[in-house]
Amino acid sequence: MPLAVVLILLVVGSILFHLLSPWYFTELASNWAMVDLTMDITFYVTGFVFVAVNLFLAYCVIKFRFKKDARATYEPENKKLEYWLTGLTAVGVAAMLTPGLLVWNEFVSVPDEAHVVEAVGQQWHWTYRYPGEDGKLGEVDAERISNENPFGIDPEDPRGQDDIIVYNPEVHVPLDRPVKFLLRSKDVLHNFTVAQFRVKMDLVPGMNTFMWLTPTRTGRFELLCEELCGIGHFAMRGAVVVDEQEDFDTWLAQQPTFAEQNAKPAGNATIGAAQYAVCAACHGSQGEGNPVMNAPKIAGQSDWYLKRQIMSYKNGLRGVHKDDTYGQQMIGMVASLPDEAAVDNVVVHIASLPDNESAATIDGDVENGAHIYAVCAYCHGGTGQGNQALNAPKLAGSSDWYTARQLDNFKTGVRGAHPKDYYGYQMGLLSITLRDEQAINDVIAYINTL
Ligand code: CUA
Numbered sequence: 001m002p003l004a005v006v007l008i009l010l011v012v013g014s015i016l017f018h019l020l021s022p023w024y025f026t027e028l029a030s031n032w033a034m035v036d037l038t039m040d041i042t043f044y045v046t047g048f049v050f051v052a053v054n055l056f057l058a059y060c061v062i063k064f065r066f067k068k069d070a071r072a073t074y075e076p077e078n079k080k081l082e083y084w085l086t087g088l089t090a091v092g093v094a095a096m097l098t099p100g101l102l103v104w105n106e107f108v109s110v111p112d113e114a115h116v117v118e119a120v121g122q123q124w125h126w127t128y129r130y131p132g133e134d135g136k137l138g139e140v141d142a143e144r145i146s147n148e149n150p151f152g153i154d155p156e157d158p159r160g161q162d163d164i165i166v167y168n169p170e171v172h173v174p175l176d177r178p179v180k181f182l183l184r185s186k187d188v189l190h191n192f193t194v195a196q197f198r199v200k201m202d203l204v205p206g207m208n209t210f211m212w213l214t215p216t217r218t219g220r221f222e223l224l225c226e227e228l229c230g231i232g233h234f235a236m237r238g239a240v241v242v243d244e245q246e247d248f249d250t251w252l253a254q255q256p257t258f259a260e261q262n263a264k265p266a267g268n269a270t271i272g273a274a275q276y277a278v279c280a281a282c283h284g285s286q287g288e289g290n291p292v293m294n295a296p297k298i299a300g301q302s303d304w305y306l307k308r309q310i311m312s313y314k315n316g317l318r319g320v321h322k323d324d325t326y327g328q329q330m331i332g333m334v335a336s337l338p339d340e341a342a343v344d345n346v347v348v349h350i351a352s353l354p355d356n357e358s359a360a361t362i363d364g365d366v367e368n369g370a371h372i373y374a375v376c377a378y379c380h381g382g383t384g385q386g387n388q389a390l391n392a393p394k395l396a397g398s399s400d401w402y403t404a405r406q407l408d409n410f411k412t413g414v415r416g417a418h419p420k421d422y423y424g425y426q427m428g429l430l431s432i433t434l435r436d437e438q439a440i441n442d443v444i445a446y447i448n449t450l
Contacts, residue, residue, distance in 0.1 A: 001062065001065070003058075003061050004058040004059075004061040004062050005058075007054050007055075007057055007058040007061070008054075008055070008058050010054060011050070011051050011054045011055060011058075014050070015047075015051070018043075018047070025039075025195075026195050026196050027196065028198065028216070029194075029196035029197060029215060029216055029217050029219065029221060030196065030197040030198060030199070030213040030214060030215055031178075031213060031216060032103075032197065032198040032199050032213060034099070034102070034103045034106070035103055035199065036198065037099060038100055038103055041095060041096065042096050045092050045095050045096050046096075048092075049092065107211070107212075110178075110180050110210070110212045111178045113177075113178060114177075114178035114179060114180040115178070115179055115180070116130070116131055116137065116179075116180050116182060117129075117130055117171065117173065117179055117180070117182070118130075118137060118181075118182040118183075118184070119171065119181050119182070119183050119184075119203075120151060120184055120185070120186065121183070121184075121185045121186070121190035121192070121203040121225065121229075121236075122185065122187050122190075122389070123187050123188065123229060123230050123236075123390065124225070124229070124230070124233065124235055124236040124390070125169050125236060125390075125391060125422065125426075126169040126171070126223065126236075126238040127150060127151070127165075127166060127167050127168070127169070128165075128166040128168075128171045129151055129153075129163050129164065129165060129166070130163065130164040130166070130252065130255075131159075131162075131163060131164075132161070132162025132163050132164055133162050134159055134162060136159040137160070137163055137182075138153050138154055138157040138158075138159045138160015138161070138163050138258065139153070139154040139157045139159070139160060140152045140153055140154065140160075142186070145186060147304070147388045147389060150167060150389070151163075151165065151258075153258050155262070161257065161259040162257050162258070162259065163257060163258045164252060164255045164256070164257055164258075165255065165256055165257065165258055165261055166255055168422070169223070169237065169238035169239065169422040170238060170239045170240075170241060170420065170422070171223075171238070171239070171241070172240075172241045172243050172247075172248050172251045172252070173215055173240060173242055173243070173248065174242075174243055174244070174245045174248040174249075175215055175216075175217070175218055175242055175243065175244055175245065175248075176214060176215065177214065177215075178212055178213070178214045179213060179214070179215070180210055180212040181201070181211050181212070182208055182209075182210050183202075183203045183208070183209045184203060184205075184207070184208055184209075185203035185204060185205045186205070187205060188205060188230065189202055189203065189204060189205070189227045189229060190202070190203040190225045190227050190229050190236070191203065191225055191226040191227035192211065192223065192225075193223070193224045193226040194221045194222070194223050194240050195221075195222075195224070196219075196221050197213050197215070197221070197240075199211050199212075199213055200226060202227055203227075215240075215242040217242065218243060218244060219241075219242055220239050220240075220241045220242075220419075221239060221240050221241075221242070222238075222239055223237065223238035223239055223240050224236075224237060225237075230378070231375060231378050232378065232379065232426070232430065234429065235425075235426040235429040235430055236426075237422065237425065237426070239419075265341075266344070266348065267341075267344030267345040267346070267347055267348030267349075268345045268348065269345070269348045269349050269352055271342075271345045272344075272345035272346040272347070272348050272349030272350075273349045275336070275337060275342060275345055275346045275349070276346050276349045276350070278333060278336045279298075279333070279346065279350075281293075282294075282295035282333075283295045283296070283297075283298050284297075286299060286353050286354060286356070287300075287350050287353040288356060288358065289358060289399045289402070291361070291399065291401055294326045294329075296398065297358045297397075297398055297399045297402070298350055298353075299353035299354060299355050299356070300353075300355030300356075300394070300397055300398075301350070301393065301394055301398065302386050302388065302393055302394050303347045303348070303350070303351050305386070305388075305393040305394070306347050306350060307343055307344065307347050310337065310343050310346075310347070311343060312421060312424075313327070313330050313331050313334045314334050314335075314337070314343075316418075317418045317420055317421040317424070318330075318415065318418070318421060318424065319331045320418060321409075321413070321414045321415070321417060323412075323414050324409065324414045324415065326405075327414075357397050358397065358398065358399050360400055360445075360448045361400055361401050362400045362401065362404055362441050362444045362448070363441065363445060364438070364441035364442035364443070364444060364445030364446070365438075365442045366442070366445045366446050368439075368442040369442035369443045369444070369445045369446030369447070370446045372433075372434065372439055372442060372443040372446070373443050373446050373447065375430070375433055376395070376443065378390075379391075379392035380393070380394075380395050383396060383450050384396035384397075384447050384450040391423045391426075395447050395450070397450075400444045400448055403444055403447065404440055404441065404444050407431055407444075408437075408440065410424070410427050410428045410431035411428070411431045411432065411434065413428060415427075415428070416428035
């Protein structure tokens with residue numbers, strides 16, 4: 001008898017949980033209501049079977065419980081019952097499979113008017129490309145991929161010159177227009193998923209895959225990789241922003257084409273040297289850093305990283321947290337660099353400064369630090385040399401007190417909390433692996449040996 005009660009409670013509890021649980025689909029943001037319907041039908045069919053089987057079991061436990069004088073009957077065949085069970089099962093299975101086939105048929109039939117966006121996945125971030133005015137994407141080749149040409153676009157192909165490049169994990173699409181996402185991967189399997197769109201697709205190295213949808217409401221939707229792709233998989237985030245057509249056009253016009261990207265003039269070191277006078281007040285005339293001024297060493301740091309950080313301060317992605325006192329100071333200082341060209345100039349000057357080792361100020365257990373660093377090495381490199389393709393700055397030879405403070409800022413959300421600071425956010429997620437201050441000191445003691 002207690003067993004029957006447990007079975008009945010299990011059924012009632014499951015139904016209540018389903019009806020009252022706050023965990024259900026997020027609000028739909030695409031044309032794929034059919035996917036929701038398919039899942040609902042599956043839920044109803046499996047739910048009905050679950051309830052029926054368990055209640056029948058409870059009934060049998062009660063009805064056929066042990067009675068002293070009762071004798072079991074033996075009935076190996078019951079044709080009528082078997083016909084019924086086979087028939088009902090067939091109907092149930094067909095009800096679950098048929099909508100799926102109908103949805104799939106639509107999913108693989110892309111509307112002719114769909115516009116194309118290419119999404120490129122790699123460990124562990126997203127980038128995008130739009131066809132330019134000619135409406136065609138240029139040829140790409142994995143062998144051409146480099147830090148200067150991260151998409152591997154063929155520079156000889158005229159169709160590629162006007163391709164619009166978005167080197168950022170956030171992509172925009174216009175409202176109510178079907179979009180076909182062309183998907184490719186540079187390294188391993190990834191998966192392009194926006195929960196509110198309901199459809200998803202794998203990115204397979206060496207292959208072009210696709211999916212399509214029509215966004216039905218504006219907003220910013222988190223993009224997740226849903227294919228286990230290595231240690232940073234959980235931190236491979238991005239966003240699809242659905243805009244009104246007008247806002248989308250404005251945004252797209254601000255993105256550079258492949259030709260514009262290549263034609264960008266290099267920074268001017270002479271002008272940069274003059275502009276650097278402001279920076280020198282804290283960071284030192286040789287960019288050696290000054291702990292008293294809370295200014296880290298910048299000499300020897302990768303130019304692309306320096307540029308991105310200065311631009312992040314300028315664009316309000318960094319130094320905006322109320323507890324980020326030193327970051328707030330930097331916002332005031334970068335105002336002396338009026339535009340991107342000025343930033344390029346000063347970065348070229350910094351690249352010419354001598355990379356002298358900075359004095360170690362932090363003690364820790366080097367051996368334990370080496371163990372912890374194994375995780376950091378995936379992006380920052382085995383010798384802390386940094387890796388532009390992974391957006392990971394150089395760590396070796398930098399001011400150790402500064403690295404310690406930044407790790408603490410990442411852990412506490414003082415840095416990397418801005419929703420558009422994707423790489424900072426990623427580092428925030430990964431800094432959780434450093435459990436306490438001792439772990440931070442140990443890993444920095446190890447980095448000091450690199
Ligand atoms: Cu990319 Cu998981």
